[in-house]
Amino acid sequence: MSTAAVQPASSTRTQVAIVGGGPAGLMLSHLLHLANIDSVVVDNRAAETIETTHRAGILERDSVRLLVDSGVDRVLRDGHRHEGIDLRFGGVSHRIDFEGLVGASCWLYPQTDVFIDLHARRTADGGDLRYGIGETEVVDVEHSPRIRYADADGVHHEIVADLVIGSDGSRSICRDLVPHPTRYFREYPFAWFGILTESAPSAPELIYTRSERGFALVSQRTESVQRLYFQCEPTEDPSAWSDDRIWAELQARLAGEDGFRLNEGPVIERTVLPFRSFVQTPMRHGRLLLAGDAAHTVPPTGAKGLNLALADVRVLAETIERAVNKKDDAALDTYTERALARVWKAQHFSYWMTSMLHRLEGASDFDEQRQLGELASIVGSQAGSTYLAEGYTGWPQR
Numbered sequence: 001m002s003t004a005a006v007q008p009a010s011s012t013r014t015q016v017a018i019v020g021g022g023p024a025g026l027m028l029s030h031l032l033h034l035a036n037i038d039s040v041v042v043d044n045r046a047a048e049t050i051e052t053t054h055r056a057g058i059l060e061r062d063s064v065r066l067l068v069d070s071g072v073d074r075v076l077r078d079g080h081r082h083e084g085i086d087l088r089f090g091g092v093s094h095r096i097d098f099e100g101l102v103g104a105s106c107w108l109y110p111q112t113d114v115f116i117d118l119h120a121r122r123t124a125d126g127g128d129l130r131y132g133i134g135e136t137e138v139v140d141v142e143h144s145p146r147i148r149y150a151d152a153d154g155v156h157h158e159i160v161a162d163l164v165i166g167s168d169g170s171r172s173i174c175r176d177l178v179p180h181p182t183r184y185f186r187e188y189p190f191a192w193f194g195i196l197t198e199s200a201p202s203a204p205e206l207i208y209t210r211s212e213r214g215f216a217l218v219s220q221r222t223e224s225v226q227r228l229y230f231q232c233e234p235t236e237d238p239s240a241w242s243d244d245r246i247w248a249e250l251q252a253r254l255a256g257e258d259g260f261r262l263n264e265g266p267v268i269e270r271t272v273l274p275f276r277s278f279v280q281t282p283m284r285h286g287r288l289l290l291a292g293d294a295a296h297t298v299p300p301t302g303a304k305g306l307n308l309a310l311a312d313v314r315v316l317a318e319t320i321e322r323a324v325n326k327k328d329d330a331a332l333d334t335y336t337e338r339a340l341a342r343v344w345k346a347q348h349f350s351y352w353m354t355s356m357l358h359r360l361e362g363a364s365d366f367d368e369q370r371q372l373g374e375l376a377s378i379v380g381s382q383a384g385s386t387y388l389a390e391g392y393t394g395w396p397q398r
């Protein structure tokens with residue numbers, strides 16, 4: 001039954017209703033709170049589900065700055081600053097020195113920790129966060145937005161807001177409320193097999209590897225847990241891979257004349273990650289604004305997803321502040337253009353890193369040599385390496 005037909009048991013008035021309580025939605029709610037703007041966050045997932053769903057682990061410089069400047073600074077104690085990455089191909093590693101090239105670093109700090117920190121902070125600040133709800137509907141986004149939903153006991157509620165934000169991820173319900181959007185979409189003919197393993201980091205920084213057998217990425221989580229990925233078929237069945245088979249594949253992709261070996265240990269999680277690029281524009285319709293994966297998805301190479309969402313939210317908080325405090329709705333008109341300028345750079349960067357490092361089924365000998373030529377150009381040229389360093393650590397905010 002549509003919730004529209006049901007008289008709600010409660011009606012809450014707020015300035016900004018936020019659909020999606022992942023890191024982007026919570027960060028927005030937090031920034032608005034600091035600007036004395038009240039919000040309500042709803043999410044159909046349980047907070048524990050978000051907390052335990054493993055996602056990427058790299059924060060750009062300005063993502064860390066946004067957290068720290070807004071008073072959420074555990075990343076400085078528990079995160080790890082990485083001043084570069086290795087690009088590995090032909091069995092040889094080449095370091096890209098971010099600090100030396102662009103004077104910036106990135107931070108290894110898992111998305112789950114960003115969520116935990118923001119959730120704790122919003123809770124401590126008395127934020128209105130409603131997880132585990134169902135039957136969510138967003139109505140009348142042109143004039144007077146309302147969210148209707150049923151709580152875990154099936155009781156219906158309503159939230160009446162001046163603005164509604166769709167930060168509800170790649171399966172967004174909010175994005176479909178924008179009439180006649182333009183949608184850009186690209187599928188890739190491969191995926192990533194991601195594992196968590198109980199073993200110490202194999203290298204001090206991340207290693208992005210191109211091998212004849214396909215891409216592999218060596219990342220980390222803690223002193224005793226590593227996060228590793230390797231290119232696979234989109235239809236790959238994680239349960240078909242024993243620990244031994246996974247380690248044999250990873251070791252083969254990382255092998256080289258320097259004798260590099262990964263530290264092995266029990267595999268404690270295995271998942272297949274989809275690969276796609278997606279952008280929807282405009283990111284605003286009436287009193288609805290979209291942020292993060294609801295409006296755009298990038299392939300995981302380069303870990304831009306969360307960083308882009310946080311960049312959206314920073315612009316959005318500023319935009320909303322102007323719209324609310326100065327009663328200047330024209331501010332809302334600038335959001336799509338400001339957000340998309342960064343989105344398309346990140347789309348290109350993620351696509352470029354992906355295409356440079358992955359094996360394409362049916363690639364000709366020419367294609368393979370050209371790919372190696374591209375990698376050699378990047379690591380052999382200060383300009384090439386600087387371009388990578390700039391994109392990886394994040395473009396300056398506008």
Ligand code: DHB
Pocket residue numbers: 055056057058206217219220227300301302303
């Ligand atoms: C991680 C994921 C990425 O997609 C990436 O490019 C780097 C790191 C990670 O999960 O650690």
